[in-house]
Amino acid sequence: MRLLKRGRLLLLLKLTVVLGSLWMLSLLNNLKIGWDPAYILKYSWLEYKDAGPEKVCNCSAILRGEREALEEAKLLTITKDFRKSVHIPDEYYINATQDCTKFKLSRKYLTIPLSQEEEDFPLAYSIVAHHKVQNFERLLRAIYAPQNIYCIHVDNKSDASVFSAIKAITSCFPNTFMVSKAVNVVYAAWPRVQADLNCMADLYNSSTKWKYFINLCGQDFPLKTNLEIVRILSSMRGGNSLESEKLPEGKKWRVTNAHHIVNGKIQGTGKAKDPPPFNLPILAGNAYIVVNRGYVRSVLEDKRIQALIEWSKDTYSPDEFLWATIQRIPGVPGSTWPNSKFDMTDINAIARLVKWQWHEGSEGSLEAVYPECHGNHVRSICVYGAGDLQWLLEQHHLFANKFDTDSDPIAVYCLEKYLRQKALAEMH
Template sequence: MPRGRAIRTCIAVAFVGALLILLFCPSPRILNPHGLSFIPIGYSNDLLDKQESQFFSAITSTNHFNCLAFRQRFPMITQHDGDMNVAFTMVVHKDVLQVARLLRMIYRINNYYCIHLDARSSQSFRKAMDGVAKCFGSNVELVPVEKRVAVEWGDESVLRPQLICAEQALQNDPTWSYLVNIVGQEFPLKTNLELVAALKALNGSNLVEAFPIDRFKDWVGNNTLPLKATWYKGTLYGAFRRDFLHMAVRGKAMAPIREAVLQHKVLQHPDELFFSTLAYNPHLRLPGACLIAPPPITEVNLGFPAKYVEWGDYGIVCPTKYTRFVCILGTPHVSLLRNVPHLFANKFHADYHPEAYDQMEEWYFEKISKEIASGTFANDSFNISVYSSRSCSRQHL
């Protein structure tokens, strides 16, 4: 081999080796009891972001060296998992390693994944996310560049990526029964088998939160809905039947309501109005719509099991910090999160209490290891009655 080529080869090997150490080996100076620390002391966030982006940008297939090194760190389920296929939509804009770690936990070959990148995401993040998608396989798809939305908190642009990804999931994968929507800063509290059990316990309903519009009347002003529908407010996130989403996203009958909520800056937080309004107006006849509207107060806020979030008005002491009125999850929350009935927890910041995410990740994969050995989830640690006893699970279209 020519001397120059040999030198370049050695440099390339050294770079990859150093990057693998950075991404996958804990720094002894901050080694936690689980040995899973990802962020060595002495590296700036900018440097970490750059190196993480380079690592994932290099991936060209599921067999790429970087991909295998990343995915094989924990037990991998390579077979069909569960007897119901699920679609996931993810809205992301930064922290490629955190997004990749989330996908590593929830990925199954029989599910479908649509990922929307904010139109204003950096070029390095976009290239890295291309590599992440290629690492997992053809059932992980990014929203095409020309369809991506620049998301502005509080207006209709927050809702548009959800509709785009739901449409893409309906179009590109005919096998899933429910869709679950999440963001890149969440953590899965349930394995795929547990998630499927929870979705089955809904008994054909949708998992949607709703409040009367009274407290949020200023969000809609004097705007009334077509089709004699009543406004309801709730979180954007939940679990939705395929046929519910088909009508909500594609159905001509619901077009007037879609057009009403997507008007540019006419409403405040229309993302928190759309699904709740459709799910709690049973006369609109959407599949799985709830017959008790609004639901009991025990089924909203922390009683809504799709997502564990500590908002600033819950009367709970936040032991970490607030960002946009949401308590950022960290080390003080680890024990609690392992025992709540919710599907996901929101939100973790990549550079804040990283040891908490490491500990939760190890706990999650310990559950996976037990499922691989037993073939089922641990019934004694997951009470599905939280889902089956919901008012909508018992009374819906």
């Protein structure tokens, strides 16, 4: 009994220290004393400790690409007992978020800005998710900052436990909200774009302060800290960064033939489409973008873009040309001229790093775009393994896709640990 009371007393004491630290940091911020390290209390309690099953991994060696550490990680990821031990079920999040203060403390969320520079440059995020709550929550934790704003879209077709868990997590943060109108997302069809459009509108109307919009899916993960992202975007001086290049001949059927949704899948109607409005040149791209507030305003208000949106609704995979085309419309803030000299590939854009199976190759291959995948492939996309981390962190992209805690939890664990340590180190 005495030991139990003593344990409770120690727990209470630790909680008091943590809450006291938060209160003091909030006070310093409100007093605008500044962000001199001399005033900042120690943040070691915000580091991710090696407390779970992943502690057997040597993340430092993995990030350096050491063969022995990578082989150990590979063996662990194919061990069912290990994968089961690190999996967090949806029910955990539903129950844990009954006490939001405890949830944020135990999951080590950053609930104050880490610098004045970051506080002065808020970002807006749209996250579209439909499964894998653990992936979503670890993504949110990795990018969360109180000055940013987050819109979450959960596919209407998602399991009830997924919706309940994500809604519960979202409810714990004042700057994070569920989209006002969710849709049934259909792969390669218009609803995928509509999900982001709905979040765009909600984010634009919810805050006038944010500088840039970034859209993500639940299996993305950052490669940079929030401060690094802020500095990269600041250096762009209002420019946008997204894939936008000439539409390949082999994909022109996507925008010249009409399509519709039948039983939850997209199908051709056999009818030809009229040319795009205002003779707009259609460019190729992908679903993920990094754009300024003015670009979003144009999407919501520009009559040319509104006409393009309506025209796009019966095309195939409109997410792979709409944003790219808007980026080349004269007058859109941060846009570039439609001339081919301004074409930008996904490798040169910073929005998203994806390894496509047909572009992979062995080391030294001049034809390969990037090295071979160390994880597995889903729909020809690399689901990153721990062996991909060293290469990923050498790239200039802000985010990468795909990660999956079910297939390689070590890749996510080591990446999030690295980013948190770096974010805290940047303060000193």
